[in-house]
Amino acid sequence: MKSAPFIAVEGPIGAGKTTLATMLSQELNLPLVKEIVEENPFLASFYQNIDEWSFQLEMFFLCNRFKQLEDTGAHYIQQNSPVISDYHIYKNMIFAERTLKGTKRDKYRQIYHLLTDDLPKPNLVIYIEAELDTLMYRINKRGRSFEQNMDPAYMKQLIADYKTGMNDLAKGENPPVILKINAEQLDFVQHPEHFRQIVNQVKELMI
Template sequence: MAEVPFIAIEGPIGIGKTSLSKKLAERFNFQLLKEIVEENPFLGKFYDDIDEWSFQTEMFFLCNRFKQLEDIERKYLNQQKPVVADYHISKNMIFAKRTLQADKFEKYEQIYHILTADMPVPNMMIYLHASLDTILNRIQMRGREIEQNIKASYLAQLSEDYESYMNEFEIMHPEIPVIRINGDQLDFVKHQDDLDAIIAQVQEQLSNFISVTK
């Protein structure tokens, strides 16, 4: 686990990960790491036909996230510069387990473990979750054309998968604090008080580090 603060924000599609990561990066003067989404050439086809395009989509995400983390470790974490990311690379397994057929998942899993064996691990997780209605509303509000064909049933299942994953994560990694944020109750984009409440929780966890960038 990195000795310098390395925060990862996770949750289902449209929940506000990038928005929150930007606000925290600005507040604490951390380096911002954003996942590559719209640059994925297979994503639109994936939402139209998950079975046909899932392997290509997941492999693109995995390779690009591996390269991003490799760069962020070399340029920032190894230089004792804090980072906040709008994803955790282990999310790849959440999606892959749901979308890939058994034979392709087996191949994918092998590649995943090889690539991530020595990757930097976040030492704080922020988990954003909300009801399906809230998620659908936020996806509609941000208006990404590529996401308009996402089925509500897929998002509902994804939310359940994330909940199971985070429950397992807390059991497997008790040394990594997890801040859970209910998106039905807090809207940190529209309400400064909600954002301040989240910042206070993050600040409390950051106090455990000897040196934090002000």
């Protein structure tokens, strides 16, 4: 890579983004930027009524991630120092395009581009793919109260939206390198050799 690696770990809810990002941060001695999730005051309401609360939810996430990435740019990217994050800002559009409708979606698109177009973007994205049953199992296992009534139909659509979103990201302007990890084949938590395989791939791409 010509510039210092800015790595993002992505995937649908329950894919293991934060877990893998944390493990890689420790293994590669990289600072970690973690997204704010449970602090969002609209989460519980959103899962009870998506149409009513989606705009408030997405705006909270967007503003928090904007501030995080603005600081990341100042502290690491501008200093040409490597860093890893457990999200890519583009995930905001993946979720918003599904949950928002009409004028709210149009307004959100405008605000998204206004805030993010000049933010630093990852040059390496680790995209974790997983099947519906695996995601639902992991969501139930981690026990977040607001996720316990997660609609499988919503999750199934989210899997499809992520595949489309990652393809769009790969075709965009200055696209990142995308490393796909199949969570059905590589259990990086339970099998150290699987994690080592991922580490080796990431190291090769960081050069």
